[in-house]
Ligand SMILES: Nc1ncnc2c1ncn2[C@@H]1O[C@H](COP(=O)(O)OP(=O)(O)OP(=O)(O)O)[C@@H](O)[C@H]1O
C-alpha cells in the first residue's frame with residue numbers, strides 16, 4: 591500500500607473521566623473503502639468523532655494527508671478535506687432535496703465549486719434529479735441517506751467518514767445504500783465506513799477492522815474476515 595491518507599496510531603479516547611477507546615491504530619489508503627465494525631457501544635462513533643475533531647484524543651496520533659489532526663478544530667479538519675456523514679442522516683425535513691445538498695457547500699472553497707460539485711453529485715445519484723424540488727422529509731430512508739452522502743460530497747472532500755448509513759433501513763434499502771457507497775468508493779474517494787451491519791460492510795469494503803469494547807480485536811482484507819471463525823460466530827450469526 592502507498593502512504594495511507596489517514597493514519598491513526600495508538601489512540602485513547604473518552605468522555606469526562608471515562609475511557610472508551612484503548613490504543614486503537616488503523617489506516618485508510620488513498621483509494622480504499624475501509625470498514626470499522628463492532629457492536630453497540632464499542633466505540634466506533636467515538637473514533638469518527640476524534641477524526642473530525644469533535645473530541646480530542648487523550649493519547650496517540652491522528653494523521654490525515656500528512657497533518658496531525660489532534661490539535662485542529664472541526665472546521666479546520668473539514669477544510670483539510672474530511673467530510674463526515676453523521677448517524678441518522680440529519681437532514682432538514684422541511685427543506686428541499688437540493689437545498690439540503692447545497693448546505694454541504696458551506697466552506698468558501700466549496701461554495702465556488704457549487705455548480706460543478708452539484709452536477710457531479712447528480713451524475714452519481716441520478717435518482718435524486720427528479721426529486722430535487724421535493725421536501726427531504728418526503729423521501730424514503732434510502733434516498734435520504736443518498737442526500738446525506740450527496741451533501742457531504744458537496745464539500746469536495748478528500749475522504750469520507752460515514753456513521754451507520756444502514757441504520758433504520760429495510761434490508762432491501764440497506765443493500766441499495768451499500769451499493770451506492772461502493773460506487774462512491776469507485777470514484778477513488780477513500781471512505782471509512784462505520785457499521786453495526788457487519789455482513790453488509792464486509793461485502794463491499796476492501797479491508798475492515800473489528801472493534802470490541804473499545805479495543806481492536808481483528809483486522810484484515812474483508813473477504814478473509816468474512817470467513818473468520820470469530821466474525822462468523824460473533825457477528826454473522828453462523
Ligand atoms: N457523549 C458521551 N458522553 C459519555 N459517554 C459517551 C458519549 N458518547 C458515547 N459514550 C460512551 O462511549 C462508549 C462508546 O460509544 P460509541 O457511541 O462510540 O459506540 P458505537 O460503537 O458508535 O455504538 P453504536 O453502534 O451504538 O452507535 C459507550 O459506552 C457510550 O456509552
Ligand SMILES: [Mg+2]
Nearest residue numbers: 634635636677
Ligand atoms: Mg455509533
